[in-house]
Amino acid sequence: MKKYLAVAQTSMKSVLASKSSIFVLLAQALIPTVVMAYLWTSILPGHSAIQGMTAETMIKYYIGVNVVNFFVWYAIDWELNDDIHSGELSNIVRRPVNMMGYYFSRMLGDRIANLMVLAPIILIILVMHIKHIFSLDVIWFGQVFMTILLAMLLWFAFGYVIGCLAYWFENLFFVLIVKEIVVSFLAGYYLPLNLFPEILKNLSNLLPFQYFSYFPIQTLLKQTLPINWSIGILIGLMWLIALYGIGYWLNRLGARHYSDVMG
């Protein structure tokens, strides 16, 4: 365990090493929300609404998207792709660490560093809402924590599976780009899933992506009934087991393939 904490620490140090990456992180947190706020106040002026969602609820939704993203979004697939194709992976497989554990620790360190960068903003928000903190709903807080943790693990497992494809594909660039667009869309990153047509809603119910973003945001915004939340957590856990298994299996096969093609 100690070694994985050490890996997470180095990942944190890497993020915090340059001022530019801190600036980029801050911009990443603020710009999309500001853009979406501007966009939706233009589309839905005053009290107009789409399927019951006003500009205000849309903005809350996008703030939720960014909050969840800050815990979850890490380009593990891109990193794995780079490491496999550059041969950097050899540096990792030679170390006395489990490969999946190593990458997960890197993601964890990166996410914690992100939160540290955002700490001043989070602190300001907390101070502004100090009276609400004392009336914090502990159950709700626990639910949010669990959904975000689940989203993080699912995102990692899914990204790892996609990244492992780099063992076989010489150029995974377009796969990763298309994956990013499709997954973001079906995760509810661009639009809440309740605004989707029925066919897309049904499709997203068959896939794990809603647990990356939409489900935690709904929990965060207290839009989920306890029974639906419990079912969601169960399905998410099943997806996690399946994706972990696939990732483990692909990595084993891929390591042998890597060995056959990389000189």
Added chain:
Amino acid sequence: MGGTIEVNNLEKHFVVTERAPGLKSALATVFKRHKKQIAAVNKINFTVPAGTIVGFIGQNGAGKTTTIKMLTGTLYPSSGSINVAGFNPSERTQAFRRDISVVMGNKAQIMLDLTPNDYLQLIQVMYDVDPITFEQNVNEMTELLHVNHRLNVQARKLSLGERMKVEFVAAVATNPQVLFLDEPTIGLDVQSKRDIRQFIRCLNRDKQTTIFLTSHDMEDISAVCDQMILLNHGEVIWDGQLSQLMQEFDDYRYLSFEKGTAYQADQLGFPIMEETFDRVTIKVPAAEVNVMTNRLIVNGLGTAVTVQDLQLDDIILEVFNMEAQG
């Protein structure tokens, strides 16, 4: 067992794709690829006793790096067996990975955003080395390699030599039984090369670490190696003590001279090793150097004659040439 390395009938085949030049063939490969299997390493056998420094030499594409990657568990062999310090590298056990270290001269392992101290801390925890022993090792080694004052500088800001030295410290501070070095002095200045050679010698002397070294720099090999293995087209063509190889060519000298007015190659009577517009080098038995020197001058075949012993790189080239001529 210690740090013994044993390799038996080791083979590694790679599948490579080939295509003819031009857009048409590039388009054709989208539908069908022409695959070809190549033998990078072809049934090689060797043993390296524990505590030995072995030079693993070969021309580009000879299979050196592929062999190192198999010995370190990065690549799986196509067939054959390997035993490194009592482990089968393909099993990639944690204990095996803790017992070996690898330094690749052409590939940085240190994370460039971090300082050497950060990197070394990570290595200490990752390899579960006692922190006090680790710190002592690091202090000694960084002093020996003259990088002790650079440990808090971001790795990106270090020179190539400094970075390599930190890689060495990290690799050795974990007390490996076997240390694999692939071109460790590539691109380094004279002082850095000297520091690293001295460091390798001290390490081997003090800790009896087995060191498996590949290098194109014959000074590295002659300065530190006990044993030498020559690899050509994936096959071992020579395996023995370095001193034994040097001895085999001890009875020969290179005579180098400026072409005289009556110079004719077919009158020399000895093999030409190198010929330029105005100079020639021939290989002559040591006992005949004086006679040949006189003959060159008296017969007007050559002037400004110089005599030199065969250097290690000359000897290795000769071995490769002899192998090529069957």
